[in-house]
Amino acid sequence: MASQQQRSKALEDTTIVDTDVHLSVSPEEVAKYIDEPYKSHMTNTGYSPLPSSGWDRNLRGKIEHYTVESPEDVDEVLCNDFSIDCPILNPTSVLPRLPQTDLAAELMSGYNDLMIDQYLDEYDHFRGLAAVATQDPEKAAEELDRLGNEDQIVGVYIASTGPNPPLGDSEYDVMYQAAEDNDLDIAYHGSGGAFMFEFPRQNQSFEKFIEVHTMAHTWSQMMTLSSLIINGTPVKFPDLNFSFLEAGIGWIPMMMFRLNKEYSIRRSEAPLLEKSPEEYIREFYFASQPIGEANHSKHMDQLIDMVGADSLMFATDYPHWDFDHPEALDKHLSHRYDVEDRNKVLHGNAAEAFGISL
């Protein structure tokens, strides 16, 4: 097996796309990009203007609190230290947890404009996903039409913890149609912070964040995936690619095979489908982070094989506390995959999923 140093060199020599990079935007900063009365909502409430779950991410200081507050932060840490060639940024996960639809719609364009102005315009190798306020699918569609000509905006970031109804509902078809019309592919991303709104039992019943966070992203993504498949969203929008970020990969085989079984019996409840759920899911893309840590590494290898070299992508999730270094995935790839498959996972699939020229 290759040494640590050899593997680091191998990462430096490989093109890597990071499909999940978060910006750390303060309320005051995004306020510069929105109009009144919403500007004052962000700067003059006297309380925190955005809902927070209140959980302690950083374990009372045991884990360092990293942030991305400038394009230099992205370039220095991810591109330099982590050997990322193309970071795909997303500006916010907060929109679905806002009860005020008009505020969410205003912040949608504010966060997107901030990302373009402060990050994408500064570095040519950065790409971005446009945030959408799913509370107002019509406005979300208008936002995607507005951003359709931005070369570095390559997709839509849909925060998938919180939207109600679930994201395969026909209510969102107008948003998906705009995404398809503008060649903006879809990425879903769950959230531990919004989880209390979607599955309130968790915050009522769990005492420790480890319990909440272990389940949050996967539960939301399972609900989203089920809703998309059963409502036939990939049938309605065949030109859209669908990606799932930050839920790891262990849940994917389980969902493929459960949905297959259910569909065999209850096909009439999913009448738009033209093939098995598994076949649709195998056309989706899945980011590896947070990569599972099996006691026996071969079990993780087996999961990776089940998801497959045509579907798996890399993501760091930087700067969040459970981010992955590229090595965390590559240690499962470098000794087993040929160059072609390793390249697919580290950059090729992401390039396809979001239509990026590398």
Added chain:
Amino acid sequence: MSKHRVASVDEIEPGERIIVEIEGKEIGIFNIEGEYRAYLNWCAHQAGPTCEGNVTGTTQGEYNKNDGKVELDYCKQGEILNCPWHGWEYDLTSGECLSRQDVILPQYKVEENEGDIILSVA
């Protein structure tokens, strides 16, 4: 084996650390209540800079089967090194990882000699 003077004793007070680079290796040297320990600045998890992390205590729990209660103990204050990337906990006195029985930080011999701190690197 090569020996290196890395500091004088008054440059690493109890509770403090320094990180030096020797023969291409980053090594953290810690003073724990007058005892010195030296570890590679490299986390077994994802190669994070462990030696730059916060030094804290940790919480241990014990279940008393007789009264059915769990007793929590915040202990080892000043003896737990937390990797800044993901919080993996290591016992500073031994280098052992608290969550993984088979993981231990690579370590080096470090000793005091006539007011100097001497590190031995293989």
